[in-house]
Amino acid sequence: MRILLIEDNTELANAISEYFGHIGHPLDWCESAESAEKLLAYQSFEMLILDINLPGKSGFQLLKQLRAKGDEIPVLVLTARAEVDDRVSALDIGADDYMVKPFDFRELAARCRALLRRERGSASNQIVCGNLSYDASTAAVTLHGAQIDLRHREIQLLELLLNNLDHVLTKEQIADRLYRFDEAYTPNAIEQVLTRLRKKLAGSSLHIKTIRGLGYLAHVDD
Amino acid sequence: MWMISGRYSLRKRLLSGTAGLMLGVLLVLSAGVWQYANRTADISYDRLLTGSALAIIERIRSRNGQVEVDLPYAALDILSLAPDDKVYYVVSGPDKQYLTGYRDFPSPERYTPSASPVFYNTDYLNESIRAVVVSKRLDDPGVSGWVEVRIGQSRIARNSLSNEILLGEIAVLVLVITLALASLAFGINRTLFPLNQLSRTLRERRADEMGPLPDTDIKEVKPLIASIDQYRTRLQSNLDMMQVFIADASHQIRTALSSVQAQLDMAEMEHDKDKLQNRLTLIRNQHRKLTRLTNQLLTHALVAHRRDTNQFQPVKLDTLLSAILTSEVRDHADSSIEFNYSNTQRDLTIDADPVSLRECLRNLIDNAIKYGPENNSITLGIDVEAEQVSIFVEDEGPGIPDEMLQRAVLRFERIETGKNTLGSGLGLAIANTVTEAHGGQLHLSNRQPHGLRVELVLPRRRI
Numbered sequence: 001m002r003i004l005l006i007e008d009n010t011e012l013a014n015a016i017s018e019y020f021g022h023i024g025h026p027l028d029w030c031e032s033a034e035s036a037e038k039l040l041a042y043q044s045f046e047m048l049i050l051d052i053n054l055p056g057k058s059g060f061q062l063l064k065q066l067r068a069k070g071d072e073i074p075v076l077v078l079t080a081r082a083e084v085d086d087r088v089s090a091l092d093i094g095a096d097d098y099m100v101k102p103f104d105f106r107e108l109a110a111r112c113r114a115l116l117r118r119e120r121g122s123a124s125n126q127i128v129c130g131n132l133s134y135d136a137s138t139a140a141v142t143l144h145g146a147q148i149d150l151r152h153r154e155i156q157l158l159e160l161l162l163n164n165l166d167h168v169l170t171k172e173q174i175a176d177r178l179y180r181f182d183e184a185y186t187p188n189a190i191e192q193v194l195t196r197l198r199k200k201l202a203g204s205s206l207h208i209k210t211i212r213g214l215g216y217l218a219h220v221d222d
Numbered sequence: 223m224w225m226i227s228g229r230y231s232l233r234k235r236l237l238s239g240t241a242g243l244m245l246g247v248l249l250v251l252s253a254g255v256w257q258y259a260n261r262t263a264d265i266s267y268d269r270l271l272t273g274s275a276l277a278i279i280e281r282i283r284s285r286n287g288q289v290e291v292d293l294p295y296a297a298l299d300i301l302s303l304a305p306d307d308k309v310y311y312v313v314s315g316p317d318k319q320y321l322t323g324y325r326d327f328p329s330p331e332r333y334t335p336s337a338s339p340v341f342y343n344t345d346y347l348n349e350s351i352r353a354v355v356v357s358k359r360l361d362d363p364g365v366s367g368w369v370e371v372r373i374g375q376s377r378i379a380r381n382s383l384s385n386e387i388l389l390g391e392i393a394v395l396v397l398v399i400t401l402a403l404a405s406l407a408f409g410i411n412r413t414l415f416p417l418n419q420l421s422r423t424l425r426e427r428r429a430d431e432m433g434p435l436p437d438t439d440i441k442e443v444k445p446l447i448a449s450i451d452q453y454r455t456r457l458q459s460n461l462d463m464m465q466v467f468i469a470d471a472s473h474q475i476r477t478a479l480s481s482v483q484a485q486l487d488m489a490e491m492e493h494d495k496d497k498l499q500n501r502l503t504l505i506r507n508q509h510r511k512l513t514r515l516t517n518q519l520l521t522h523a524l525v526a527h528r529r530d531t532n533q534f535q536p537v538k539l540d541t542l543l544s545a546i547l548t549s550e551v552r553d554h555a556d557s558s559i560e561f562n563y564s565n566t567q568r569d570l571t572i573d574a575d576p577v578s579l580r581e582c583l584r585n586l587i588d589n590a591i592k593y594g595p596e597n598n599s600i601t602l603g604i605d606v607e608a609e610q611v612s613i614f615v616e617d618e619g620p621g622i623p624d625e626m627l628q629r630a631v632l633r634f635e636r637i638e639t640g641k642n643t644l645g646s647g648l649g650l651a652i653a654n655t656v657t658e659a660h661g662g663q664l665h666l667s668n669r670q671p672h673g674l675r676v677e678l679v680l681p682r683r684r685i
Contacts, residue, residue: 102513166552168544207555213563213603214544219555 002044003027003112006036006059007051007078012101016049019105025112033057037065047074047115049108050095060093067094074115078103113222114165127162130205130222134162143204153178154197157190161208161218170215232417236410237403244399251395259387263380264341264352267304271354271373272339274300278313279358279371287364289315291322304379310346310353311374316360316367327372330355335368349376416443424450432458467651471519478512518585518648525578525652529659537574539604539613540565546580547602550587558596564603572611572682574660579613582656585649586615586676594619606682610662614677621668653678 003020007013008031020027028045030036033054052059063075075094080101091098097111121127125136133142139155141148150158160169160177171190178193179185194216198208205222277297283290291313301309312323330342335357344351353374360369416438423435434451438444482505489501544563551561583602590600594617605612650664653676657664662680669675
């Protein structure tokens with residue numbers, strides 16, 4: 001994966017570069033929004049890690065420009081400001097995720113993987129979540145490299161969850177996708193499908209959390 | 223009462239208000255005095271005119287079918303009391319027949335002949351004239367009808383008399399009003415003296431001098447001094463709390479920093495790879511605590527700042543709370559903690575500061591996770607009543623001993639220095655500040671069989 005890091009603090013940028021290189025994802029680094037613009041003009045990247053507080057043009061301005069041009073590249077925003085408003089406005093102007101400094105490198109890498117997974121999942125049929133992978137064209141699910149057998153509804157539910165990682169799905173949303181309107185189902189039915197799916201995926205990097213009163217949320221922990 | 227805009231001086235306002243009022247009174251009284259002076263002058267000089275006219279008319283008689291006038295010298299002599307004034311007269315017989323005097327001296331409009339004198343004002347030879355007309359009926363054979371005497375006098379003496387009266391009266395009025403204003407100014411200065419003294423006392427005080435202000439015997443100033451004293455007491459207690467808070471925070475931060483420093487120093491000397499790894503783990507844990515502490519301190523400062531700047535807007539609670547819970551679940555998806563959401567009023571919107579509320583609830587949930595068991599069950603929800611809405615966070619952790627609940631409420635602004643309670647104290651301090659900013663109350667209670675319920679009871683309408 002090609003990631004561009006835009007960060008003016010040399011120590012932090014070096015440490016992030018080193019860490020990503022260490023885990024097998026070397027990244028490119030530039031120090032300002034202006035030089036990032038030049039790089040983006042003739043090279044393609046899969047995602048940006050963007051610091052907000054930059055000398056010269058701010059990260060916000062760069063992000064706004066990109067979105068105004070219709071560039072959909074995933075952007076993870078880094079902010080050091082104590083002002084919590086930053087987090088909200090970053091999402092408002094089109095950041096896909098944000099992290100507040102200081103942060104855990106493992107967490108940063110996980111968030112990057114999650115963004116890339118979403119991006120690649122929509123581009124190809126193959127979704128890889130740590131030790132779990134799913135091929136949408138063949139409906140094949142492998143865990144630790146071994147194929148596992150899933151029933152039709154379990155596969156439907158898994159695909160729905162994988163396409164909505166880190167987002168809450170209500171029971172109604174799941175029912176709409178799993179059952180046709182003329183099929184009768186009990187509220188318990190979804191819970192049962194989910195229980196079987198959890199059992200079959202035990203030990204995988206995919207966590208499916210039930211939030212009683214709200215819905216379901218799938219998160220990959222790799 | 224008129225609107226007061228900008229700065230103004232109480233003294234100037236009182237004085238200018240009263241002076242304006244007095245000027246008005248002076249104008250009304252002057253008009254009255256002017257009337258009075260004119261009337262007095264008219265009455266005096268009209269008497270002379272009447273006397274003169276009657277003296278003339280007395281001497282008109284008929285003889286042999288002819289009207290005769292024997293103009294008495296005395297009649298005009300009366301009028302010489304006003305030596306500078308000119309006198310005009312005309313005498314006419316029955317059927318307006320001219321007898322003697324100034325032929326074209328005007329008569330009053332619509333005059334019905336009568337034996338009683340009638341006064342009128344007119345102009346003659348470019349002068350303003352005061353005149354009287356009086357008539358007498360002659361009923362002799364041959365001569366029958368009204369004879370008439372008109373006599374007029376210019377106004378020089380009359381006017382000078384009326385001016386004399388007017389000026390005298392106005393001089394007295396001005397003197398009285400000047401005296402009244404002077405004594406009022408003196409009175410106002412005396413009344414405002416306690417205020418001046420109070421500001422001098424406050425100005426000369428040192429910032430850290432906290433005793434009550436010197437008492438006053440003036441009933442109207444007492445409440446002001448009492449309010450200032452109360453305000454200073456509150457300010458002082460805030461300052462005291464802040465000082466304790468800063469002292470505790472510095473202590474905590476320095477301790478954590480020196481512990482990291484110590485571990486780093488030791489790590490540098492460590493040659494055994496496994497032991498080095500252990501040291502690094504310790505450093506990481508210390509650092510994580512330090513980060514959390516710093517974040518909480520900054521958040522506390524942030525919500526306190528936002529409380530003072532009042533950043534309220536309509537907030538749909540369902541959207542805010544489910545977003546908070548979603549991000550918490552995502553961050554703790556690999557744990558076995560159960561998360562629940564309890565909200566039956568999905569459309570409820572209240573006036574609130576969403577940023578402060580989010581920080582506060584995140585901290586409360588983080589507290590619940592940090593101090594609760596691995597299989598904790600945490601519920602974020604709201605209870606809605608007619609006047610208020612409670613946003614609550616419940617957990618199944620150890621709770622707070624009942625005897626400590628009260629103390630926890632009292633000591634929100636203070637970081638607990640006991641083991642493991644540091645973050646909790648700060649989290650509650652944040653929650654308390656946010657709740658207060660929303661005009662609500664923070665409630666803590668223990669749950670059965672165990673667990674803590676932290677509840678932000680907020681009014682539905684903004685105060």
